[in-house]
Amino acid sequence: MKKSKVWLLIGFSVLLLGVIGGIVLGGQSASSIEYPEPPDEALKEKVNANIIHNENKWTTNNTHDGEIIKVDDTYYVFSTDYKVAGEPTPGIMVRKSTDLIHWEFIGRVFESVPEEAREWTNGASIFWAPDVVEMDGTFYLYYSVSEFGTKNSYIGLATSESIEGPWQDEGEVFKTTISDDYKVNAIDPGIIFDRDENPWMVFGSYQGGIFITELDRNTGKLKQPGDEGTLIANRGSQDHQALEGPAIIFNEDTDMFYLTVSYGWLEDTYNVRVGRSTDITGPYTDYNGNDLVDIQTNTGSPDVGTKIVGPYMFDNDSGWQGTGHNGLLKDGDDYFLIHNARAGHDIFWSHLHVRKMVWTEDGWPVVSPQRYAGEVEQPISEKDVVGEWEKIVVDRLFDDMRSSRALTLHKNGKVNDTDGEDYWELSGDNTITIYESIGNGEFMTTSAIVLPAWDWENWNETIVFTGLDDTGTAIWGKKVE
Template structure:
């Protein structure tokens, strides 16, 4: 064990990340106070910046430790899962409008295995800070409440009203309306249950994030253990407060014991491509946009060194039927997503099938893909036949870190509601 060399961290040691863009053009990543193999960890919500979403520099902490009210309530020594959002003014001015931009950071203070937790609020005029604590938004006690007040995420409904999505294990995921004027709860309530899992799997659900797309709300949420078996699941609803259903129509608030692993469409899990690094437990994602493009940021662990974790950014694409799928390769920059020459989509691919009942790492296998036409990597919805399965898929370009070049990639959903992701095999 040793003191942290934060200059060398980059995106390593980033846990429960979220990303926003400042008015200075830089991307800001906020994450949990976590690191592997060090004696002390800087507390107060870690902050990193990047000019391109690829190279990250550690910038310290947003706050000088755990704010006193949250620390007194929870006993926490660090902050978890900060959610940062550009806040509109109380009159409903749009984000980035003429009013001076305000930023809200919702942080979690808790200890492992306890429902004695608090979500607090800090504000700033710039994501670079300085941040001012505004106190507790919601607090829960282990011996009183089923819901656990951690893992906040904010979504604005179609009318512009803010909602906080929160919760972890125990009582599941809840949605509670916030005040546009204060950023705190509009009413003294715990909100509406929108997702949970049965006790047979320890109620293992957390790290929720809701995003609006084409008039519907999509819930991204992590199942199972952050240590080794996390996966990202998705449900959809016409309302922020649910009910959310997966691609097969199964409700995410009341899965049966028999469907505890199957419910929630699994869009990302542990995977390894030939010659590549094995990645396990991807989860606790946030979603952000760059113009019309959508991205996911999440943390992941290295299969050969599970204590080591890092943040990765991936593209989110949408199938013809309107379902989100995720790139199998991390984002490596906009100039790495187009092929110099279009090539046939059909051919040999390395593909992973994210069977929902499989919580371990999935090794890609070589499959034959049948499809019409050519692609230069420009994202396009297509019907693919992959290893005999017919997929509602998207084909796009991505950087293959093993081949060291841009390749065609796909993600799609088969008739059973199972997601496949693949990377076209590179031949000499």
């Protein structure tokens, strides 16, 4: 064979391999995206009756009202006593992980509710909504016990030299009864430090709203005993307007405090709202400037608080309900939000969800539409964005499950209709802006961050976007091509 023919065959083979590679990779063979590794397939299970009585296999199952802390290279989640299909063993559940994806159930803090708390709450036998922080080499665990549906509630404190215990009960931090003059309900404690590293406790629920009060760093208890502090969130004077699960995080880049709370019922409509403030004691306002202390309307309006997580359903899946009561974590330069989530087809199966939290250009937190799988924020190219997507509008006016709808981002910059007025553009490393015509030459814009992700519904790598539109409504997208 002549030399020229050899080179011709080699060149043809290389070209053929390139074409095949492009087909196999869906036309994205040149993509340089670093995707997360596939999680353990056991985590696909939303409902698994075989593990009900085997705590070693619970992983994310039976997690409710979780709060998260990182100690050295390990993450810990402390959560409410909960068990599907039966009474939970009391004691504050503890799980740990080295990657925020695969979780190991490691036991409980106590064997029973301390006598003082049990007597105050007329025999309540389980713990609710703990939080744990480290101060000066000691771990402080705040727990709550309550007579269900009343203000007979008790927040207590336990301490330990090790995050895995043993724990010493230190007794009362704050307590309330149905007959006292306090507005707040002593439940759902969350600890946050101000700019000077002074500790504060945000707490409360349905009855009376969310309050914040300062703690004594030496004791971990109230700086001024009996002081309920300052009201920072409320849903009006109507009874049983769901509001609970407060948490606060500080962002040094924006120099602001962010308060998250949950609206809705824990089994289905649970959702997470956020407001921000330059001062730890508020006022906290949402994207539209509404004060989270919503007492001026007395309506319990769902339009207050920027909604960043809510019940949702992508295609090929039953979705998730009860997506509320969150915890917050700053881990180096990364931020994470954890929350409950209940299987769309069985509301009794509650799981731990961890989501990467990123920040819009104007300083608002938004979260990934997909559970965290190890993804890293990175530059995204236009060719990676072009294709078929699913879009979810996390509507702040409706707390029921939001379903996805099709979205096409064309190569020519158009959205859905190649000849229509709607269009999109990519700017910076990974910011997409979508322009949707509302007539008369005006557009509703959505600015979102594009991230690699693991597609938990279709079990493959993908990219997603998360952001806010001009009204402060969260918009999620997932590429499905």
